[in-house]
Amino acid sequence: MTGQSIETLINTFTPKSGNAEALLKVQLDEIAKLRGKATRTGWLGNEVYRAADGSRLVIVTRFQSKEAKEEWAASPEFAAHLTRIAPLIESVDSLPVTLAGAFRSVGEAAPLRLAVITGSTRDGRFADKPAGWIARKAAQHGFEVSGIDLRDVTLPFFGDPQASDAQKQAAGAFRARIAEFDAYVFTVAEYNHGPTAVLKNALDHAEWRRKPAGLIGYGGVGGARAVEHVRGIAAELEMVTMQAAVHINFGDYLPVAKGEKQLSDFAHLETSAEKMLDQLLWWGRSLRSARRAVPAEQAGA
Template identity: 55%
Template sequence: MAKPKIGIIVGSTREGRFADKPAQWIAERAKAIGEFDVEIVDLRDFPLPFFDEQSSPAYVPSQAEGAKAWQDKIASLDGYIITAAEYNRSPTGVLKNALDYAYNEWNNKPVGFVGYGGVGGARAIEQLRLIAVELQMAPVRNAVHITWGDYMQVAQGEKQLGDIEHLNQAADGLLSQFSWWVKALTTARAA
C-alpha cells in the first residue's frame, strides 16, 4: 500500500513571509517519521481570485480560473498541516479564501496546524478549527504555537525552529495525533 500523501499548506502569500520557515520545518519532521509522502503546497502557486462564486463548491462547480487546479491538489492529498499566521486575531484572508474554494475535497481528512504570532497563532487556529469542522475535516487537538519570543529569535536568524526544544515536542505531539487520524480516515475512506 502506498504511503498517505499529506500537504503542508503555506497559509500566507505575503512578500517576506515567515511561513516558509515553519512549513519547511514541519515538513522535515513529518518526512522523518517515514509514514507519509510529504508535499509543501504553497498558496502562491494557486492564485485564486477573491471568492465570488454563485454558490459553495459543495453544490455548484467553481467557475474561477485556477479553482479546478486547487481542488484537484486538495483532492490528491490524504491530510493537511496548515501554517497559520495570525493577523488581527484571525487567519490570513488568502488562507480563508483558499479554504472556501474547495469543499468535497477536504471532507473526511485530518488537518493540523502550526501557528505563529503574538500568542502563537492560537486565535487564528481556533477559527480554522471551526472552519475545518464545517468543511467536514477532522482537526487534531495538538498544534504548534510559535509565540512572539520564539518567532523573533528565528526571524532574526538567532535560532532555527529545530533548535527550540518545546516546539519540537509540540510538533511531535501534533504529528503523533495527525498520524493516527491519517491512518484511520484513509482506511475509512477506502472502505
C-alpha cells in the same frame, strides 16, 4: 432504520444522441441540489461514472433501507427530478444489488500523502520557516510530503462573479490537487486576531471532508486565536483537526525571524510538533481506511 440492510442500486443511463455531456452536467447539478432533502429520507450517496466512450452514465445510489428508497422515490422532489432529466434520456436500467465481498489493495499500507500548505502570501512572511521545518519532520515520520504555496495559486475570491477564466481554471486545478492528499498541515499566521484571508479563501475553494489537519500558528499569543478560527472553519468543512497544535510565540518567533535560531532549537516546539504528527499519522490512516470502506458521498452530505 437501525439493523436494516443498505439498499444499493446500479442505474445505467443511455443518453439521447448528442446529450451525453448535458446529461452528466444535469445529473451532477441535480445531486448537489437535492442531496439535503434526499439525505433526510435516508439517502446515503451517489457515485457517478461515465463510460470512456461517453455512451452511458452509471450512477450507484445507496439508501439506508428499502423503505428509505421507496420514500424518496415517492417524493415530489424526485418526481420533479425525473421530469427535468427525461428529455435527455433514451433509456435507463436500474438494478438492485447486494454486497457480496469487499477487498482492499496493498496500497492500504502505502505512505500517507501529506500536503504542507503555506498559508500566507505577504511580503517578508515568516511562513516559509515553519512550513520547511514541519515538512522535514513529517518526512521523518514516514509521510509522503508535498508543499503547496498559496503564492503559487491564483485563486479568485470564492464565488466572485468577476473571476477570469484563468482564475476559474486555477481554482479547478487547486481543488483537484487538494483531493490527491490524505492529510494536511497548515501554517496559520495571525493578523488582527484571525487567519489570513488567502487561507480562508483556499479552504472555501476545495473539498476537505473526512481528512485530518495539523495546525502551526504564529503571531500574537502563538497564533492561538487564528488557529481557533481555523478549527471552527475546518469543523464546518468536516475536517478533523489534531488536538495538538504548534504555537510559535513571539519569544520563539523573533530569533528565528532574525536568523539567530532555528525552530528545531526549541524543545517545546519540537515536542508539540512530534505530538501533532503522531496524531496526524493515526488519524490519517484511520480516515483513509474509512473513506475506502465508505466513500464520503455515502456517509451523508
